Structures are given as C-alpha cells and as structure tokens.
Amino acid sequence: GAVVSQHPSWVICKSGTSVKIECRSLDFQATTMFWYRQFPKQSLMLMATSNEGSKATYEQGVEKDKFLINHASLTLSTLTVTSAHPEDSSFYICSASGSSRTYNEQFFGPGTRLTVL
Amino acid sequence: AQSVAQPEDQVNVAEGNPLTVKCTYSVSGNPYLFWYVQYPNRGLQFLLKYITGDNLVKGSYGFEAEFNKSQTSFHLKKPSALVSDSALYFCAVREWNRDDKIIFGKGTRLHILP
Numbered sequence: 530g531a532v533v534s535q536h537p538s539w540v541i542c543k544s545g546t547s548v549k550i551e552c553r554s555l556d557f558q559a560t561t562m563f564w565y566r567q568f569p570k571q572s573l574m575l576m577a578t579s580n581e582g583s584k585a586t587y588e589q590g591v592e593k594d595k596f597l598i599n600h601a602s603l604t605l606s607t608l609t610v611t612s613a614h615p616e617d618s619s620f621y622i623c624s625a626s627g628s629s630r631t632y633n634e635q636f637f638g639p640g641t642r643l644t645v646l
Numbered sequence: 647a648q649s650v651a652q653p654e655d656q657v658n659v660a661e662g663n664p665l666t667v668k669c670t671y672s673v674s675g676n677p678y679l680f681w682y683v684q685y686p687n688r689g690l691q692f693l694l695k696y697i698t699g700d701n702l703v704k705g706s707y708g709f710e711a712e713f714n715k716s717q718t719s720f721h722l723k724k725p726s727a728l729v730s731d732s733a734l735y736f737c738a739v740r741e742w743n744r745d746d747k748i749i750f751g752k753g754t755r756l757h758i759l760p
Contacts, residue, residue, distance in 0.1 A: 535689075542707075563747075570755075571737065571751045571752070571753070572751065572752045572753050573736070573750045575747065578747060605727075620687070622689050622690065624690075634680070634695065634747060636692070637682070637689045637690040637691075637692075638689050639688055639689040640687070640688060640689040642687060
C-alpha cells in the first residue's frame with residue numbers, strides 16, 4: 530500500500546517558538562493532503578485540506594495564521610505551528626490521497642507528538 | 647451533512663470470543679465507509695473499506711465488516727479476538743464523488759481480556 534511519513538515523530542519546544550512538521554508521500558503522488566489534530570482519547574479533528582500548488586482550505590475555527598500549511602510538491606506538505614503555546618500541544622496526523630478520483634482514499638502518516646513547554 | 651456515530655466508548659471482550667464494534671452513519675448520497683485502528687502514539691492503520699458490491703467486507707488481521715443500507719450501519723467484527731487486537735478503532739465515512747474530506751467517529755476503545 531501507499532506509504533506516508535511524518536517528520537519529526539515527536540518534538541518538544543519552548544513557548545513562543547515555531548515548529549515545522551513535514552508530511553511526505555513516499556511512493557505515490559499526493560494531489561491532496563490533510564492535516565488532523567488529535568487530543569488525548571479523542572477522535573481526529575480535520576484542521577485543513579491542501580491541494581498541491583494552491584492555498585489550503587481551513588476548517589472552521591482553525592487559525593490559518595497560526596497553522597501555516599504549504600503543499601509545494603506532489604510528495605510534500607508542511608504544517609508550521611507559529612508562536613506555539615502549551616495549548617497547541619497535541620498529536621498531529623497528516624494523510625495523503627492520490628489522483629484517482631473515484632476510489633480516492635487517504636493514507637495516514639504515523640503522527641507527530643508536539644509538546645510545548 | 648455527513649456524520650458517523652460509534653455508540654460505545656469502550657468494548658470489553660474475552661480473548662477467543664467474537665467481537666463487534668458498532669458504527670452507524672449518515673450521508674445524503676452513497677457512502678464510502680472505512681475502519682481504521684490506532685495503537686498508542688501511532689497514526690491510523692487501514693483495516694478495510696466498503697465502496698460497492700458485497701455487503702460483507704473482509705480486511706486486515708481477520709477483521710470484517712457488514713454494510714447494512716437499511717440500518718445505515720457498518721459494524722466491525724472478528725470471530726475470535728486476540729489480546730493484540732486491543733486498540734482504538736475509528737469508523738469513517740465519505741460520500742462518493744464529493745470532496746476528499748472524510749468524517750471520523752469518536753472512536754471505540756477495544757479491550758481484549760486474556
């Protein structure tokens with residue numbers, strides 16, 4: 530099956546700093562990538578959808594200036610948490626889907642644990 | 647609007663017994679249904695999906711799910727549970743030919759008791 534990687538797998542940072550998380554599709558071209566946030570013992574919350582070469586579409590309530598998403602190529606999307614604060618601590622998961630429209634499905638990365646001190 | 651309900655926060659099953667994790671959905675068109683499993687501090691692993699065809703779908707690790715259109719359900723089942731099946735299970739739905747966004751249920755924690 531298709532493989533999606535995330536880097537880093539975990540990161541600890543100080544409050545006020547910015548953190549970048551990478552999401553890569555390793556063996557397919559991902560026309561669309563999704564970023565999710567998961568709080569402990571809760572479901573995945575979709576943050577934004579990004580299509581290669583265009584601006585991301587953010588879900589209601591997600592601050593686009595806080596969570597910067599770039600999808601510059603068909604294999605890479607990045608999520609930058611700007612001026613991170615402790616409440617941004619969470620598990621961030623990306624997923625990617627390819628170009629087959631009819632049976633499009635999402636392939637998930639392993640997640641990134643962000644802890645803001 | 648699409649929605650997915652997993653009515654049970656937790657399911658406890660003795661090892662070797664059959665297990666069922668419930669899921670119901672709501673979409674305006676034809677559903678595209680998934681089950682995923684998540685182990686602690688890990689991303690989601692795909693188990694199985696229903697697109698069309700046979701209502702009984704077989705997936706990874708011996709799991710299967712039955713699509714029931716009249717009851718709008720897609721329950722996950724396994725004939726004989728293993729301790730290693732203990733994890734968090736998510737049901738998800740997307741409508742055919744709509745944008746790629748899928749909606750996840752809140753998850754059901756499965757405990758297999760040795």
